[in-house]
Amino acid sequence: METDKSVKETAINMPEIKSDDKAKAPLLNSSKAIAVTVEQPNRGSKKGIASGDLVLRLFAMGAALGAAVTMGNNQQILPFFTQFIEFLAQYNDITTFVYFVTANAAVAGYLFLSMPFSVICINRPLATTPRLVLVIFDTVKSTHYLSPYLLLYYYFLY
Numbered sequence: 453m454e455t456d457k458s459v460k461e462t463a464i465n466m467p468e469i470k471s472d473d474k475a476k477a478p479l480l481n482s483s484k485a486i487a488v489t490v491e492q493p494n495r496g497s498k499k500g501i502a503s504g505d506l507v508l509r510l511f512a513m514g515a516a517l518g519a520a521v522t523m524g525n526n527q528q529i530l531p532f533f534t535q536f537i538e539f540l541a542q543y544n545d546i547t548t549f550v551y552f553v554t555a556n557a558a559v560a561g562y563l564f565l566s567m568p569f570s571v572i573c574i575n576r577p578l579a580t581t582p583r584l585v586l587v588i589f590d591t592v593k594s595t596h597y598l599s600p601y602l603l604l605y606y607y608f609l610y
Contacts, residue, residue, distance in 0.1 A: 498577035505586075506570040513563035520556035523549065555597055562593050 523543050543549040572582045
């Protein structure tokens with residue numbers, strides 16, 4: 453052997469591969485800094501909340517539509533009358549009742565039109581746009597429904 457210092461040798465140690473491990477490909481990158489576990493979002497709870505939202509919308513639509521139809525078709529005979537006159541009361545005799553019928557009909561219509569967005573939230577639980585649309589429109593509709601009461605409150609307050 454020569455003792456020349458310009459020649460450098462490198463030894464590569466290769467472990468024996470068992471016959472079971474020959475079919476498996478080795479990992480190219482096993483660094484702990486790069487191998488990050490990604491948490492899967494919890495879709496089940498979001499679907500449950502969206503399903504509850506749909507059920508509440510159905511119940512609210514039924515209640516609002518029932519109240520509007522009942523009040524709109526109501527023709528009640530008052531219990532007091534004279535010998536010749538019976539008093540008939542309808543919802544359009546008082547403007548508050550007219551507002552009640554139209555507001556409940558508008559709420560029922562809005563809830564009917566918002567059903568597809570609620571179904572989209574069930575089918576795509578990670579989509580944020582339909583949920584945001586529902587929150588914004590629900591806020592606007594509740595403000596629209598309560599605005600006459602707020603006006604009366606401020607009128608009597610000052």
